[in-house]
Amino acid sequence: MNYIVLDLEWNQCPTGKSNEITNLPFEIIEIGAVKLNDALQETDQFREIVKPQVYKKLHFRTKEIVSLRSIDFESARYFPEIITDFLAWCGDQPAFCTWGPADLMELQRNLAYHKIPSPFPFPFLYYDIQKIFSIVYEDRKTRRSLEYAIDFLKFPKDIAFHSALSDALYTSLIMQHLTPKQIAENSSVDYYRTPARRRQEIHLTYSTYVKYVSKPFESKSQAMKDRIVSATTCYLCQKNVPKKMRWFPIGSNNYCALAFCPVHGYLKSKIRMRQNKDEKYYAIKTTKLISEEDAFAIREKRKIQKVKKKLHKQI
Template identity: 45%
Template sequence: MDYVIFDLEWNQCPYGKGKENPKLPFEIIEIGAVKMDGERNVLGTFHRIVKPVVYQHLHHRTREVVGLTEEDLQNGIPFAQAVQEFFAFSGGACMFGTWGPGDLTELQRNMKFYNLLSLIRGPIHFYDVQKLFAIQYETMKSRRALEYAADFLHLPKDEHFHQALSDAKYTADIFARIDMDVVLAYDSIDVYQNPKSKKEEIHAVYNGYTKFISREFDTKEEAMHDREVCSTHCCICGKTARKRLRWFSAGGKNYYCVAWCPEHGYLKGKARMKHSDEGKLFVVKTIRISSEQEAGEIRQKKENLRKKRNQKRKEM
């Protein structure tokens, strides 16, 4: 399988959020990519500048960062042409890689705006090289800037950062240095095109945690009454784990629980409520191995929330 490591640069409304197009908050203006074979040798590169349609003037922050002028953009090609050429370059059987999860989401959002989303089917498994770098060299939760990672690995910095092709090259160079065991164990899943039915729901098993991505629901209450959403299975052995602390809302989007596996000990669950572009709700649930201390912290979180609610009632 080939790998296509890509980077995007985008513009936003230069006149403030109140005047942006809600269907396209970020308009892609540059695509850069590096294609690698299964041994992670470079096969070729891709670069296109995209002529903007929605935001034809550069936001001041974009102007400072990307190194493109409005004249450069006016000499670019239409997005539809650029993205079709990008997929032709990528080929059919490839795995995408990016620095962080944002680029793949914005690529699909732009494609949807131009009625081109049928070119790629989701949810999409991909490699988040930023996450892989963190897992191999630091900690799972660490997230570093691309230039930091380049410095950490003592890569030659011959090209400017924040330009699509150069950032894709740096990302590919870092990707080539990640142990293949780490790469294969920790792929990521982009859910911009989220599961629509129970048949499409995703169950993924990783080293030390599992991830479940649900179908769509109308309300949070409906989601949290779903049997699969509420279930807790050990992320190591897969057996049902009995809840020690039932799912509770921490206010807003996140729910937490604590469970116990007789063989592997404490587990902590987190269910995040996410919304599709159409306003439908779906759940991304993770179950992880937990220490007794972490389990205690989740219990304390619930107790603190209970005290806050009681205090508010007294003040009413």
């Protein structure tokens, strides 16, 4: 198996969002990648500038971030030709690694715009090294910049950031400071393509939690009424368990519930609602075991929420 550490640079509509192509908000202008073997040793590199076909002038923010200039694109090839060579370079069944989830999302958008069939499996699992860095070194929630992580690990900064290949090289350095086990146990789900029907729904088990991705629904309320979406299940004994606190909203798109398994204890379930490309809603549900103290904190948070809601109604 090869790890493909990928980084992309992209451009956007130079005349503003109102003039952008709806299904191509960002056009890829540079592809950089590093190939690692099973032992996380570098075996090859890929880098190519992509000649823009949609947004032919650079947006002012793109100019501020990347080092590319108009002259760099004069002899460049177009995306369809380059991506064919890149995917061939990746080899069979590559494991993609990125710093954050955005690169793979934009890669698939660019493929779709150019009517190039997706080469990726469904579900598409990859390794978000930004997330794994947080899991291994910080609090699992904070998402740091690539430069922060390089400084944290005290690596030399001898090449400039915001070049596709240099950022891929920096990401590969961070990977080499992790173990294959730390990487393998923390895969992420790409949400460019989501389940279209019940039998495509995604169920994943990790070391400390489980994840479920639902089929689409017309509304958030319809999704929350679905028996599988709303179920609270102990993932250790594979049984539905009673809720101690029913689903309650946290903001406009998130929901939380507290359940109790008589064998394994308290479980916290969280649902994030998102919209797919057809603007229908799907649920991403995670469930994990928590301590009695954490369960108490959730109860208190809900009490405060109810008081605030009551006071707001009285105003």
